[in-house]
Amino acid sequence: MTGPLSPETPPIGGRYKISGWINAGGMQHVYLAEDQLFGRVVALKTPKDDTGARRFTQSAIVSAKVNHTNVAKTLDYLEAAGGRAVLIEELVEGADLETVLAGGLPYLPPMTVARLLHQLAKGLAASHHVKVVHRDLKPSNIMIVGGWKFEQAKITDFGIAKMAEQEIGAWADSQGNTQSKTVLGAIPYMSPESVENFRRYDMPSDVWSIAAIAYRLLSGEPPFGGGLSSVARILQAVPPPPPIHLAPVQFRGLGGQLHSIILKCLNKDPRARPTAAQLVTECETLCYSMVPYELGTISRTNGATGFIRADGGSDLMYYTGNFYGRQRKIEEGQRVWFQRGPGHPNDRAFPIVQLLPPVPRPA
The missing domain is CATH 3.30.200.20 (Phosphorylase Kinase; domain 1)
Structure with missing residues (x-):
């Protein structure tokens, strides 16, 4: 070299x-x-x-x-x-999913997660059709066209999956501590069978991984926690509960459908999980919008309603019930991420996520 x-x-x-x-x-x-x-x-x-x-x-x-x-x-x-x-x-014009989330999105609403899961399932089904297993699916190996606009998802780095297999496999064999970024980033999305023996990583493990990613997007946390501490919980594979963010009625329907699909993919028995092709069929029952997302700033508050000034210059009306996730106090000047729907005299913002300060990425 x-x-x-x-x-x-x-x-x-x-x-x-x-x-x-x-x-x-x-x-x-x-x-x-x-x-x-x-x-x-x-x-x-x-x-x-x-x-x-x-x-x-x-x-x-x-x-x-x-x-x-x-x-x-x-x-x-x-x-x-x-x-x-x-x-x-x-070259994908955008950023990897981990980078997009670190830019201030603590979680994503069901509408976005449904779109992403459907696209990831289709990409995975195409790879499995030609007998290609990824082996290292995690947010940093998913590229998002348009970045925070979430125009399209593309699975990447099939080309380094074999290299990841060597490094992760060495850790899995020893069950020791590690400082490897490859290992630490992969563990929260690894299936029980691949944790027990990485040489057993096969197509059902890829399906487990994208379901674990989807759960993390809905809730803000991987289904069994992060880092080395998640290993014992992954091996137990106790079905994770519905994320608390799905409680509001406007998110409950689609969110409940997603949670049900995710649980099927997180079955401890790899033979009981849907194939990637079957997961595509499951996702075809989900109803979600393809409208790109926007960024804006809270410009006016008035109790349960108010206005968002989109970065493009237009004003949209918001309702506090349309915010997804753990809602903080809504204040003027606060940055938000949202999807636009038609309305009169102003368009409506739904769903909306309050942005957090960007999370520094490790060097």
Whole structure:
């Protein structure tokens, strides 16, 4: 392996010119690059070390088998100077789900979770159809087109799933402590059978993982807690209760349907869980909107109602009962995230989430 890539790096493969650095995952660096042959912008990924490099070739072949709108497409694989493995992937204009949540969204309303779960199930069903298992599904491996607008979800990093398997598998075999970001980020979404023996991770474990993600989105917390402390509860797999945020009547119907579907996917017996294709069918019974979300500021309060000034400049009316989650005092100047519905003389905001200060991401 050589040093970091930069805009001064000669075009990789005589074709991919580095434009800048995007971010780093647990096992890879991600760069912005221009495909000078086809005149398009792509995501260029390289492993952080030689251990990862040994897995990149096989992983690139596996991930390239999946072709679906809810999966970030693998476009190319090559080796750069010094034997550096390079994976070229579709560039998703947005941010990963973990980053979007850390930007101030403590949880998401059922309408958004239903949309995301449906899209993730479709992407997963496409991968399972060609016998590709992800093995490392977690919020940081889900890209959200449009960021906080939640236009579309795409599963990514099928290409590093095998590398994650090596690191997580080593921890699972030892049952020891770890500082690995890959392991700590994956544990809350791991199935009981994969915690017991990571070599048993198969398609039902992927289904468990996206259900655990959906529960975290609804409630603000993973179904069995976070970090190493969640392992014992995952192994017990006691069905998690409905999130308290679903109590208001306007969220109860769809939220209850979602919770029921999630519990089916969190069945301790992997044989009793729906397949990804069956989960798609379950999600087709859910009613949700595809309207993009907006950001705004509380501009006027008046008891149970008030107004939001959207960042685009228009005023919307709100009702306090349309806020999702643990409601704090509604005050002028407070930032909110919402979906727009028609109304007269002002559009209506529903659902609404009060934004929290952004959560710093660990380096």
